[in-house]
Structures are given as C-alpha cells and as structure tokens.
Amino acid sequence: MAIQKTLTTAPKPKPTDESKLGFGKIYSDHMFKWNYSEGAWHDPRIEPFGPMLVSPAMSVLHYGQEIFEGMKAYRRKDGGVNLFRPFNNFERLNRSAERMCIPNFPVETAVEGIAELVKADKDWVPGTKGASLYLRPNIIATDEKLGVTTSQTYLFYIIGSPSGPYYANGLAPTSIYVEDEYVRAVRGGTGAAKTAGNYAGSILAGEKAHKAGYDQVLWLDGVEMRYIEEVGSSNIFFMIDDVLVTPKLNGSILSGITRDSTIQLAKDMGIKVEEKHILLEELIEAQEKGRLQESFATGTAAVISPVGKLGYRDKEYLINGGKMGEVASRMYDTLTGIQYGEIEDPHGWVYQVV
C-alpha cells in the first residue's frame, strides 16, 4: 500500500545531551497514521507529529478499546538504523486486536509504515548505545458513541520518542516486591493482550511497591495467587540450579518478543531453559537454599534488567548478593549487540531501515 508523506516545515530542536533523555518524554517530528472505516484500513501516511482533535465522546476514552506495542530503532555504528523483529511485534498487535475486538491489519503495511516513520525521523535516533528511538504503535477506537459495543472506526498511529534506559539507574540491579493483594490479570481476562487497561490497573500496585522502596511489582497469578507471572511491565527469568526458568505462557502473561529472544539466545549459549509454572514458595525456598543464582526482567523498554532484591511481606531476599548476574550480563551484551548491529544476527531478527 502506498504511504503518503507530508513532512514537517517546522522541525523541532533535537536533544543535545543523550545522557539526559529519560524514557518517553520527548517526541520526534513525525508520526504514522492509518484509518479504518467501512470495513477497511486506508490512507496510511506520515504526517508531522502534533495534537489530535477528538470528540469527548470518542469510544476509547470511555471504555479503553485500545491496543499498543513497544518497539525501538537502534543506531548502528555505520550510521544506519535497525528495527528488531518488527513483524513479530505487529503479529502480536494483531493477536491483541482479536482479544479487544479490533479489526486485523496487514502486517506488511504496518512494517512499511514504521520504516517510513524511522526514515523521516532518522536524525532523531540517538547515537549512544543504550539509547534508542522508542516507537509506540497504538490503535484506538474512534467512534463517537457511548454504547459498549465495538467501534466501527479506528485510528492506528505510531509515535517516536528518543529515549534512554527505562530505569533511571540503567543496568543497576532493581528490587521487586511480591504483590499479594492486587492482580494484573485473571484466567479468561486480557492479560495476554497489550491493552491500556492492564497497565492502568497496575499503577496502584506500582505505587505501593515504590512507597515500600521497591522499583517494581512481581505479579502473582490471579486465581490462586501462588504462581509467578510477570514483573512490572516485563517478563521475568530466574537462574536456578544452572537452569534458566521463566513462567510458562498461560493466557494471562504477555508473550514478550524479548522473552522469546532471550529463550532462543540462552539455548544458543548452551543454557538449559524451562518454561514452567513457578510457585512463589519454590522460588523463596531456592533462594534460602542458595540455589537461586540470579534473576532478570526482559522487555523492549526494560531490555535485560537485573533483579537484585525480592521483597515479600516483611522479608527481603537478596539475589546474587544484589549484583547483576553473569547470564544477565551475557544476555544484555548479546541481545543489544544484535540490535545495534555490532555482532552477527544468527536468527535474522534485524530489519535495517536506513
């Protein structure tokens, strides 16, 4: 599908100090837009980034019929720009669409659209390793109506935000607090979809964890509250008895692209990987018996974030003496090495756009 381009006539000044970008605070010059109406996606286009005029009765504002993705554009040493597994992100967005009753879209056009956006905003892709142009695809229900039924019109848009690490302290080990009052998702709910409500519902627990001095929430399952699911807005891995374990996808856990890449890269490194149901009490026992070697979270924004401390009720458990572990460190170097085009890409994950 041809993508129309209207480039800005008033480019904004770009950030000068990449060490002070923060995460998701400033936006590049352009955005991608694509409309759905009368049963079809039409008019994919690049436009200047700017405010959108919407009706106060717009459906998404009332009932949250919305889905999104998190992606990044990485600056290569030769000046080029890479995307990472963009087809996988848009395929997942289509799976989220099914759960949220949003019409599927052709993945090829979405990839073309994001590539055109990155080309238009290539000078906004930071040059420092660890920083990137964070890309946020979003689909919102745009019908002007208050009935709780599916919208007949949608807007798919993508914005870009030059960003540094998700956690202000970069790769410093994070602390996580086991949430045993609120849950993120339940069986049959929307946990496996990347949709706004899951994140809105997590903010209260996040605030609770912050007040208790922790960086993130460790979520338990919504049925028995005994099994580990996710950490904050990322997936979680533990190294126990030399095996890398991560919660098995069960319909309420987000199927992370970084999670999938981590599993593949660990196998490439000769590390045994198990996707299984992990009981919190088994994890605590492993820590108490010295069998829990390290832990890290994975996500597009979080990349590979080491976990140095686990809090549960009134107890604290140090992981790997509170330091980043060897597997997390190797995984970070390998994953980011591929993303930034520094090392070989054995699985064909990189999609170079510039």
Ligand code: COI
């Ligand atoms: C991402 O990792 O890209 C996400 O979408 C998580 C987000 C809430 C920062």
